Amino acid sequence: MLLLTCPYCGVSADETELSPGGEAHLKRFGPGSSDEDFEGYLFMRHNQKGVHFERWRHTYGCGKWFLAARCTATLEVFGTYSAQTPEHPKEIIAKIQAKRSDWSLT
Amino acid sequence: MSDLSTLTPYVSVSELPLQGMITLRADLSQKTVATAVKAITGLAMPAPRAILEKGAYGIAWMSHDEVMILCPYAECAAHVATLDKKLAKLHHLALDMSDARAVFEITAPTAGALRDCLAKLMPTDFHPDSLGVGELRRSRVAQAAAAVWLTDPKTAQLFAFRSVKQYVHDLLRVSGAKGGEVGYF
């Protein structure tokens, strides 16, 4: 039963108030893209054992989507941030690396 | 509980008559928005999660780009028209949502009993340090979406969708039935 802080409301929300949305920071490939690019966008996921960047919606709250960096093995949450963030935030990467020196973005 | 009729309440629950509710989505940091809202309610833009009230009017923060304006039901259409006019140059959405929701008033003999009754159904932290009077919390009441706020220490208002109002009313009756006093808050 996870507990994630909605970056919009500032509410520490129970997992039962949230909906999961899979991996974050995917790049959309539309018409005209190669089969490989499209396959990667539609199907290929990191399925990380370790820090996973993922999408959550505060469904039973403000209704907004937000992003989270969460370790799938220990469930440690390194931060939540606005869904309108195109790249993995530097401060979250720094926070992860401060705790896990061998970690890097894949 | 299959038979609600055997329950005696220690917390009273009643459905309030139609409440005027206007959903306004816009960039809340814009001054024109604050001015337009203030013209209707006499109230300033609420801080995140806050709900302000003044007489028959109120305004609640729903998310960073949405507020809910409370007003007399009969005035809704006029206020929506005013908002559309005053915000014509600004991207916004103003809608009369009064009929979409039901509002319940929950009155308990003590402040603690009120919080106990709600904390049986909602995963919200109802400790007074976490949810004071004048803060609106959007969450769920058992299996239905709801928003709740304390109008005073012993009274709460709970907003739910109209279609599930019977379910929500029944839930509150079960939660507020005698014998179920928790004595936690």
Add this chain to the structure above:
Amino acid sequence: MSHRLPQGGRLIDKARTVAFEFNGQKMRGLAGDTLASALLAEDQMLVGRSFKYHRPRGIVASGAEEPNALVGLGRDARFEPNQRVTTTELFEGLEAQSQNHWPSLENDIGVVNNYLARFLPAGFYYKTFIHPRPFWKHVFEPIIRQSAGLGKAPKDRDADRYEHFYANVDLLIIGGGIAGLQAALDAGKQGKRVLLVEQTAHWGGRAPVDGIELGGKSADEWITATLAALGKMKNVTLRTRTMGAGVYDHGYALAYERVTDHAPSVDAPRHRLWRIRAARIITATGAIERPLSFAGNDIPGVMLASALRDYLVNYGVAAGKRIVIATNNDDGYRSALVAKEAGLEVAAVIDPRPDATGDLIEAARSAGIAIKQGIAIAEAQGGKRVTGVKICAQDSDGSTGEVIACDAVGMSGGWSPVVHLWSHCGGKLIWDEAQACFRPDPARPPLSHDGEGFVFVAGAADGHSTAAASLKSAQAAVAAATGQAVKSRLPKVVEPELGALAPIWIMPARAPIQKRAKMWLDFQNDVKVSDVQLAAREGYESVEHTKRYTTLGMATDQGKLSNINGLAVLADALQAQIPAVGTTTFRPPYTPISMGAIAGEARGAVFQPLRRTPIFDWHVEHGADFEPVGQWRRPYCYPRAGEDRHAAVTREINATRGSLGLLDASTLGKIIVKGPDAGRFMDMLYTNMMSTLKPGRCRYGLMCNENGFLMDDGVVARLDEETFLVHTTTGGADHIHAHMEDWLQCEWWDFKVYTANVTERWAQVAVVGPNARKLLEKLGSDTDLSAEALPFMAWTDAKIGGFEARVFRISFSGELSFEIAVPASQGLDFWKSLIEAGAEWNITPYGTEGLHVMRAEKGFIMIGDETDGTVIPQDLGLDWAISKKKEDYLGKRAQARSFMDNPDRWKLVGLEALDGGVLPDGAYVIRAGKNANGQNNVQGRVTSTYYSPTLKRGIAMALIHNGPDRMGEVVNLTDGKGGQIKARICSTIFFDPEGEKQNV
């Protein structure tokens, strides 16, 4: 015999007797008794039969760890099986029945298994019930099912109520012994929000029983004073009869409060499940005494030495008159001393340690108790009751020795910390060599969302055997958990020094197989030392596999008594160290909790939300036969007296097509999409062009997901230049709104678009049939509703019969149809006025089945019937609704994938059975030949099938391979009964192909 003493009993009220029944026999206990102490006071030591061999079973423990004394409590709607007598508080009128025997507890036929024990070794089931294979289903399984399980499942609906309660705290302390109380006191003084839960009805744990002095007071006095201090702290909540049941991720914990189990006549929820979010948790869950493994250690009258002591001190109940204590540690002497002080005859203390010394041993010696050191119990003797023990040297095979007569044996194999709650969420254990136990490893705690350990341990749960060390560990746990120093002064503790325990896992050390086959490890599941040793010989090295092979530590008990002894025997047999063998996994709940508590309030009227339209009450009053559509309840049809469903649906359709029908369409999803970029956004959402739609007009559209599959359809109305009203399917409203917000928030946040789900704001009514316009004109409209002013696929605001309405000229039936939205609060009145005014045209409300049949007659698709998440619009012949001009829309790229534009796909056609009947739902269209599994090859399937009252025959739609190219072809379908039906491929439009009826 066990009996009540005239003196003692700190928890009972001798002035108040309580009547109860055990197996129909009337008995009396005292207020404050548990069912266990009351049974013992009535000399009812025999309380059940073991699971496998049906051996007589007596009370072994005094708390939650009791493996044997399980009973069925109550009757009928309040019956509950497998309840521990040790945790059942006695109340007036309690009824209990023992379990797992037939015909009676005293004379049980199943005990024959006991004499076959040598043929029922570990893994018996796996080894035996294999051949011949057909026997499994018809012979073995029914027999095993019949004899499996302990208690009987209740038959009646539970009469009680239950509830949940959400609590958020800084610190949850589980266990109200002196360590838990001290921790609460220290954290309370820090100002933390503290919740302290204790599973029993009493505070203080074992300290009062052990006769410890704290701060110059008796333990009871110290507890009373501490509770008074805690009671003054507003930030501390104390809760008895509340068991910490489970610890989960991110500080989530469950506690199980038994509110009225001890007082069932009180009108209150029986159980309350606390759903707690705790920033930090301290487990002060104490320790459980271990049995000793000697032959006959399962005979009734042999119990834990601490339990024997508990019954004496707490309830004034003696387990016997002449007691033998067997112990491998000093704590066992406490029980001997308590028994002696209570006036019982203590025949001997058997201690396998050859030269142990210490305060308690000296005290026992000076009390005149015979102490036999270096000695073991060779075997306990007796049948339904222990009659004596044969003793021998621990370092022997037990073949010779004297017999000491006794009627109760207290055994102590040392103490195991209760590490369950620490372990539930991943906390790891270390082996404590000195005390021969696993205890929490503070270096490897369960981690919370901040990456820090969130569970801390205090007291005996951390492996501390003295009160002084326990209190100190409580302070340390609070300091570690809150990150704030704790400065309170601990009370001075007066307690004896304890010497070292000897890790004795079987006695005597060289016991032969005949003895080892009578040494019980798991009393509930009949697992003996010999079974674990056999499993090891057969190659079971993993403790998890051994558990399942032998059933050690299974069922309600989950190894609370047997775990460590079993591991030690396994480790010895494998010639490995105990920590290398490890433990089985500790899973929540700590002890079983009721199904009612898990369900909470969710039963009966509030089992789940039931969504009602504004017109719902009218439907009920008019006899609607409802069907669930998601959480909505919609009328399926409105049967009149004497009508079945089929007749009602037929009448409703004929009335609608012939004159006038009325449908409550309020459940239809309605979403507003507004903004300067609304058109652009709508073009991305829909496969067809929506941005070109003119205000005042409607357009049917299809929505696909990014995989290209059809997810929803509906009519879009353009309200003004910037605003669209999207109609979704009934089931689609919430998820389509979420889908829109997903794309707006996560991909196209540069689009200036706002959406709002306005579904519930409106009541929507479809006025359908040739007389539809006449009805509206009769009611009176301020707006021209003629075909010229309001043509098909147009909408307008209008005031109809005094109601502010929005009127859409759209049709899902093929008839002249107006869908009219009015504010939800006026929906019922509007509906009633239509019904009243429509009487002259025989206005007929119709339900979802009429809606389905009429749309199928017209060949309109239904999301969820014609689609199943793998169907693309092109499969349904909806290419006309897919824009070729748009560069992009959700699903466009996917629809260009090779197998998506493959001409070989199954495509939608109509089907008519050659005999005019109704094809079975979901029937497969068969192709010649068989597949690799010997099944018929298939080339399609039926997606919708109905009896058409209009055509007076069956109609169907199906997805068939190359279907549209095969018009007129006759195909074979499965009939669901092993036979086949013939049907002809035809157009999907069965009725009014030119649309003449709707365009009027």
